[in-house]
Amino acid sequence: MSRNLCRTNCDNCGSEHIRLTGEIRPITRNDAGVYFDEFEGMLVAPAMCRVCAAKYLAWVDQRPCVNPIHRDRAIYCSEDAAFFDLSYRSSFDDEPRDDDIPYVVVAHNTGQIVETIGDGMVVVNIIETIMLRQA
Numbered sequence: 001m002s003r004n005l006c007r008t009n010c011d012n013c014g015s016e017h018i019r020l021t022g023e024i025r026p027i028t029r030n031d032a033g034v035y036f037d038e039f040e041g042m043l044v045a046p047a048m049c050r051v052c053a054a055k056y057l058a059w060v061d062q063r064p065c066v067n068p069i070h071r072d073r074a075i076y077c078s079e080d081a082a083f084f085d086l087s088y089r090s091s092f093d094d095e096p097r098d099d100d101i102p103y104v105v106v107a108h109n110t111g112q113i114v115e116t117i118g119d120g121m122v123v124v125n126i127i128e129t130i131m132l133r134q135a
């Protein structure tokens with residue numbers, strides 16, 4: 001059992017599309033429960049998978065956001081790049097609670113469409129289909 005998932009993509013469906021859904025802020029007792037003292041001061045933000053709506057708490061590192069010329073002025077990071085790890089939000093753990101996973105993955109397929117469009121030019125589209133069922 002671990003607090004973090006050691007990943008930045010979705011643990012439920014594998015999608016890379018995790019979006020921060022709220023403000024970056026210091027972790028609270030409400031987030032971390034009995035582990036608060038160990039993690040006090042860590043920056044976090046609520047996050048959600050755009051594909052399957054799994055709920056996470058993103059572990060945010062704002063060090064790369066410091067403006068190298070004007071160190072007193074932070075650079076705003078893109079929402080998608082601002083975190084380096086995830087926990088399930090309501091459990092603060094690598095195991096979800098029920099409300100962290102609104103949909104379970106029933107089937108996950110990856111296929112390709114290859115199209116030749118001219119002299120040595122080929123377009124390959126990777127198609128990913130993820131079938132979800134309400135949890």
Ligand SMILES: [Zn+2]
Nearest residue numbers: 010013049052
């Ligand atoms: Zn997902």
